[in-house]
Amino acid sequence: MSLLQLPAFGKARPWVRTAVLRPELGSLVAAVLLLTFFSIASSGAMLEIPTLARVLDTAWPYGIIAVAVGLLMISGEFDLSTGVMVGTAGALLGVMATEWGMNLWLALLLSLLICLGLGLWNGLLVVWTGLPSFVITLGTFFGLRGANVALSKYFTGDALIENIDEAAGFDSLHAIVATVFGTAPSDFRVSLLWWGGFTLIATWILWRTKIGNWIFATGGDREAARAVGVPVNGTKVGLFMLTAGAAWFVGVSNAVRYTSVQAGQGVGAEFFYIIAAVVGGCAMSGGRGSAIGPAIGALIWGIAFVGIPHAGWNSDWRWAFYGVLLLLATLINHIVGERVRTARSG
Amino acid sequence: MTTEQVSAAESDSSAVAEQASDVPVLEVRGLGRQFGSVVALQDVDVALRAGEVTCVVGDNGAGKSVFIKMLCGLIRPSEGEILLDGRVTEFASPRQARSQGIVAVYQDLALAPMMSLWRNFFMGGEPVKGWGIFQRFDVGYAKEAMQRELEKLGVNLGDPDRAAHTLSGGERQGLAIARAMYYGARVLILDEPTSALGVRQSGAVLRLIRRAAQRGTAVVLVTPKPQHAFWVGDRFLVFQRGRLIEDRRSETLTLESLSYLMAGGGEVDELETAIATA
Numbered sequence: 227m228s229l230l231q232l233p234a235f236g237k238a239r240p241w242v243r244t245a246v247l248r249p250e251l252g253s254l255v256a257a258v259l260l261l262t263f264f265s266i267a268s269s270g271a272m273l274e275i276p277t278l279a280r281v282l283d284t285a286w287p288y289g290i291i292a293v294a295v296g297l298l299m300i301s302g303e304f305d306l307s308t309g310v311m312v313g314t315a316g317a318l319l320g321v322m323a324t325e326w327g328m329n330l331w332l333a334l335l336l337s338l339l340i341c342l343g344l345g346l347w348n349g350l351l352v353v354w355t356g357l358p359s360f361v362i363t364l365g366t367f368f369g370l371r372g373a374n375v376a377l378s379k380y381f382t383g384d385a386l387i388e389n390i391d392e393a394a395g396f397d398s399l400h401a402i403v404a405t406v407f408g409t410a411p412s413d414f415r416v417s418l419l420w421w422g423g424f425t426l427i428a429t430w431i432l433w434r435t436k437i438g439n440w441i442f443a444t445g446g447d448r449e450a451a452r453a454v455g456v457p458v459n460g461t462k463v464g465l466f467m468l469t470a471g472a473a474w475f476v477g478v479s480n481a482v483r484y485t486s487v488q489a490g491q492g493v494g495a496e497f498f499y500i501i502a503a504v505v506g507g508c509a510m511s512g513g514r515g516s517a518i519g520p521a522i523g524a525l526i527w528g529i530a531f532v533g534i535p536h537a538g539w540n541s542d543w544r545w546a547f548y549g550v551l552l553l554l555a556t557l558i559n560h561i562v563g564e565r566v567r568t569a570r571s572g
Numbered sequence: 573m574t575t576e577q578v579s580a581a582e583s584d585s586s587a588v589a590e591q592a593s594d595v596p597v598l599e600v601r602g603l604g605r606q607f608g609s610v611v612a613l614q615d616v617d618v619a620l621r622a623g624e625v626t627c628v629v630g631d632n633g634a635g636k637s638v639f640i641k642m643l644c645g646l647i648r649p650s651e652g653e654i655l656l657d658g659r660v661t662e663f664a665s666p667r668q669a670r671s672q673g674i675v676a677v678y679q680d681l682a683l684a685p686m687m688s689l690w691r692n693f694f695m696g697g698e699p700v701k702g703w704g705i706f707q708r709f710d711v712g713y714a715k716e717a718m719q720r721e722l723e724k725l726g727v728n729l730g731d732p733d734r735a736a737h738t739l740s741g742g743e744r745q746g747l748a749i750a751r752a753m754y755y756g757a758r759v760l761i762l763d764e765p766t767s768a769l770g771v772r773q774s775g776a777v778l779r780l781i782r783r784a785a786q787r788g789t790a791v792v793l794v795t796p797k798p799q800h801a802f803w804v805g806d807r808f809l810v811f812q813r814g815r816l817i818e819d820r821r822s823e824t825l826t827l828e829s830l831s832y833l834m835a836g837g838g839e840v841d842e843l844e845t846a847i848a849t850a
Contacts, residue, residue: 446684
């Protein structure tokens with residue numbers, strides 16, 4: 227029984243059609259409205275370059291992972307282990323480079339392989355057991371949460387791994403993942419380019435490759451997709467590896483940027499990625515969404531994070547704001563989905 | 573599949589139309605399937621010919637759906653063999669069966685509701701252009717090829733960017749059948765295509781099925797409605813309790829005798845006797 231009673235109709239209205247085909251539009255409108263709102267509330271301070279630099283610097287780590295989580299959500303699955311995976315990637319890189327004296331580039335490659343392996347584990351468990359990915363990745367989440375800190379303490383004697391900048395290969399890696407353009411406070415990290423590039427590539431994959439069609443089909447109707455020959459299990463496993471890989475990128479970028487890693491980091495962040503994906507128009511039930519939408523969802527978090535204190539409000543309201551936004555976005559998604567279902571049976 | 577291969581598959585389907593219809597496209601011998609100790613189907617011998625509509629009828633649990641699922645590679649037979657053009661073959665997956673020209677259109681029509689028509693049309697068989705990491709979904713070709721195939725079957729669905737959920741039941745069938753034909757379906761398996769449709773749309777879909785057969789496809793139609801089967805079918809396979817009990821051509825039947833067979837044949841007599849003596 228649906229909570230929302232909607233009138234059935236045979237033909238979808240134009241706005242439903244737009245919402246189905248361009249689900250990220252709503253979040254774009256929301257982002258523009260919020261930026262306008264906070265600009266007025268902060269008497270223009272919101273639009274100054276240092277403020278915008280902070281907005282983007284807050285948003286990018288969420289953005290990169292949210293894009294991957296969004297694609298996974300379109301295929302009909304969740305990944306709750308992405309937050310702690312950031313800590314795993316950073317801790318792996320840190321332990322290998324500082325305790326074992328490994329070249330950072332080698333540590334980078336090995337940590338990537340381990341993270342992809344964890345993503346593979348998530349994916350294979352989901353497709354083999356048929357259990358909800360919510361439960362399986364929650365298990366991985368707790369497993370990693372414990373392992374990150376325990377292993378880091380075992381190898382380094384501390385949950386804080388420091389002095390990554392003393393490892394071989396630091397300068398070249400730093401140049402690639404953490405270069406700064408401009409001077410503080412108007413500084414922009416190269417990470418933003420990675421974020422933008424990743425979003426563009428993900429958009430390309432989703433809209434213009436057959437893998438993209440498989441992602442939509444897998445989440446849209448799994449059995450139908452399987453029946454016409456879409457490799458649904460392979461698609462899902464690949465996407466779990468993608469979310470793990472995105473978390474790895476953020477983890478190692480931060481490790482190099484701050485030259486230290488807090489092994490317990492990332493706990494709780496998994497919800498932000500999911501919220502960003504939903505706010506960006508990805509349907510929790512799968513089958514609909516975009517790659518640019520989750521990126522905009524993360525940008526909205528950046529706008530709120532910086533905008534709320536600029537408007538003179540207590541910064542604790544950020545959380546409440548994001549909660550409300552999640553509910554609104556889910557409600558809109560639900561209404562669109564409900565219209566689709568009623569139109570289908572009508 | 574590249575654009576060239578797709579066009580090749582397309583011309584294949586017209587070549588099939590010229591083939592003599594007495595050569596079975598697909599044949600099964602001694603086909604059977606058990607699930608644990610339950611025998612779902614046993615000893616089925618059938619030859620499917622190009623240009624014929626073969627109706628599969630029978631009660632629930634008679635083995636109809638296991639039969640068609642084995643034909644299209646969704647279920648593997650535990651006994652017997654499947655012959656394609658006279659050669660023994662095995663289908664490891666629906667994808668493989670489909671690559672050999674055996675396409676199933678299911679009750680749910682294998683359409684993802686929120687995807688556009690052209691995305692649905694090429695789901696699982698996306699035409700691509702370019703190579704390496706620049707290989708991409710050939711969108712322009714996809715839209716054009718879909719429209720061309722729909723026109724051939726006389727189906728007009730309008731804007732190819734429509735989401736599939738906006739289609740009516742009959743339109744959905746049209747899209748699914750056109751999709752199957754596009755892939756050079758030599759054997760087209762339809763599972764209760766008219767079960768959710770009104771009279772007018774049913775008629776349109778049945779005409780589509782005839783048109784597909786005229787183009788040289790061997791059509792396998794599962795339907796519980798005698799009128800629909802009789803109007804469109806050349807041949808009727810009646811299943812009962814996991815066995816093929818009748819294999820009749822349409823000339824040997826009337827609508828009444830078909831209805832009797834479809835209702836369970838001898839079982840109806842048993843039922844009447846049981847009621848009378850109770």
